[in-house]
Amino acid sequence: MREAYIKIVTTSKKGFSDPSRDRIVLLGFWTDKLEIFEGEEREILQKFTQRFMEYDPDRIIGFKINYEEWPFIIERAKKVGLRMNLGRDKSEVKITGKYYRGIILRQAKIKGRENIDMFPIAWRDFPQLPTKELDELAEANGVDCPKLPLDYEICEKVESGDYDFLRNYIKEYLSVVKNLAEKIIPFQEELAKLVGLELEEQISRTVGELVDVLVSREMKKRGIKEMKAGKVKEYGGGLVWLKEPGVYENVAYLDFQSMYPSIIKEWNISPETVDVDGGEVIEVEGVRHTILRDKKGVIPQIVEDFLSKRLELKKKLKELKGSERIRVDAQQHALKVLINAMYGYMGWSGASYYNRGAAELIASLARHYIKKVRDELKEMGCDVIYIDTDGIQFTGCNVEKVADKINEKYPLTIEIEYVAEKAAFWTKKKYVHLVDGKIVGKGMEFVRKDYPKIVKEAQRKYIELMLRGDREGAKKIKEEYRNRISSGEFELDEIYTVEQLTKKPEEYEKATKASVAAKIIKDMLGIELHRGTNLRIVIVKGTDGPTNRARPIQLVSKEDVDINYYLQMYDDVMKRTSEIFRKPSLKRWF
Secondary structure, three states: OOEEEEEEEEOOEOOEOOOOOOOEEEEEEEOOOEEEEEOOHHHHHHHHHHHHHHHOOOEEEEOOHHHHHHHHHHHHHHHOOOOOOOOOOOOOOEEEEEEEOOEEEEEEEEOOEEEEEOHHHHHHHOOOOOOOOHHHHHHHOOOOOOOOOOHHHHHHHHHHOOHHHHHHHHHHHHHHHHHHHHHHHHHHHHHHHHHOOOHHHHHOOOHHHHHHHHHHHHHHHOOOOOEEEOOOOOOOOOOOEEOOOEEEEEEEEEEOOOHHHHHHHHHOOOOOOEOOOOOEEEEEOOEEEEEOOOOOOHHHHHHHHHHHHHHHHHHHHOOOOHHHHHHHHHHHHHHHHHHHHHHHHHOOOOOOEEEHHHHHHHHHHHHHHHHHHHHHHHHOOOEEEEEEOOEEEEEOOOHHHHHHHHHHHOOOOOEEEEEEEEEEEEEOOEEEEEEOOEEEEEOOHHHOOOOOHHHHHHHHHHHHHHHOOOHHHHHHHHHHHHHHHHOOOOOHHHOOEEEEOOOOHHHOOOOOHHHHHHHHHHHHHOOOOOOOOEEEEEEEOOOOOHHHHEEEHHHOOHHHEOHHHHHHHHHHHHHHHHHHHHOOOOEOOO
16 A cells, blocks of 8 residues: 655744645655655645655545645645646545534545544544644654644744754654554554444544444344434443542552443343333342343344454464554454443434433443442452542452452453552542553643643652652652742743633633633734634733733743743642652552
8 A cells, every 4th residue: 555644834923824825835745755845835736746646645644634734735726726636536635524522623535545634533542632732642652752843933943944944844743643653543444444434434433423333234234223212311420439548559450441341241231122112120229221131232242242353363462473463453452442432322412322221221230340349359358449430449469360250250351451560549530550660640730731741740750759769859850840930941832731722712701711812813913713723821921810811822932921820830739749648658568
């Protein structure tokens, strides 16, 4: 398969580019080699078009190419009297889009070719990433990524004519995109095969929509029409419990994700089997429903088939190496994703086969089994520390025997995800694990986008050193970062927070940092931002509240920054963070 990668550099106002006003100054096209076209804009686009058709790619890959590259290339081509007839049938590139989780997911259609934008993958498959940008996606997948310049910094390089810097930027950027694609596209290909969609179509769908395609196909084979059972309203979710805030050693994490498919399979829970005539009454955790048990439901059948296939693939993995191992690992991972999404699908209002009762019943059975597992662990001499929807965390017993004993006793499939050398718990849904020397956090400030890099970096380093037992090092880090903020020894890209514009600025009833900054951009630069835009916000000096002092980073100098605001934020975060480390005893279990 012939693959091509694209990246453009344009003129802009403070990093905000507009194809009706700005122009392309460089266009990188990586095929079997990297070519960078420059010169007059019409010449750039002509060279690109000629080389594109000569190379005749089967697949074009990029990051945000459906938001930045293709819309800009198409618009600028029209401005200079050209057309982007890049389809295999010489048809033009077409742009479509849909609204999803606060942003417009765009899609460029090129007939006869796959156009793969990895940005929607970041949004769908990596919800834990604060901003979903390329560097975060690369880090999450173990791909090296140099520090890439921000949009306004690229603008400055264009204005100064530093084309050596810009050429190197294109090379580095496309290298990351290429390495990332090699890492994550095999999984996406296997997911597409399982649901029976083209790759670029699969990538543009939510996981719920993918399951809907799969379930609908199997339902129709049995002649079962679409159904909507039960009102769309909330039902009891998973059990969340924390024994006591503190620091613990040798904490095992028992993964519950695969418990939900086990429940579906064991109890035959499916949209067409729950709350229908002739069902057996089931009452658990105060929830009462009926289930048909004599004929296997569609979703339990899918789950059973997929679990069996995944088990075979996992056995096969042990014997494989190289590209074949990557392919088979991608297959089993794709199966796991779809299996684990079946529970959520039945309770999703957009499902063609929505059944609130089925989802509620699964959740109540899950709570029932979680309590059984907790009691079983206690009987085995384990000390249960934390429980939530995803798993149960414990210490103080033989980890090797736990999963096997529980799976033998109950109709479940649960696994030990890992054992953390140390773990710190602050509140429910807020904890950190030290696993194989690396920090894994949930709910912490350092994994959120509404805290600046300098604060997140300090917190992460401080926690890591404390969990490693280096109290002196942690104390120095805490003082060092505070001094950097108080003395102004930081760069602007270390101090901004990310805020998303979810609607037009004038539509906000109450001002937000994003709406205030967007209005300033419109007033000062004449640029109207669309919903879903992530803005890099800095709080400047002034007497108003922080919201009204929010400014886009492009319009701020270091002298404008309200250091006291960030110092107070830093102190608050570090005070909360250090509280549990002040406790005298570490819970030790061996």
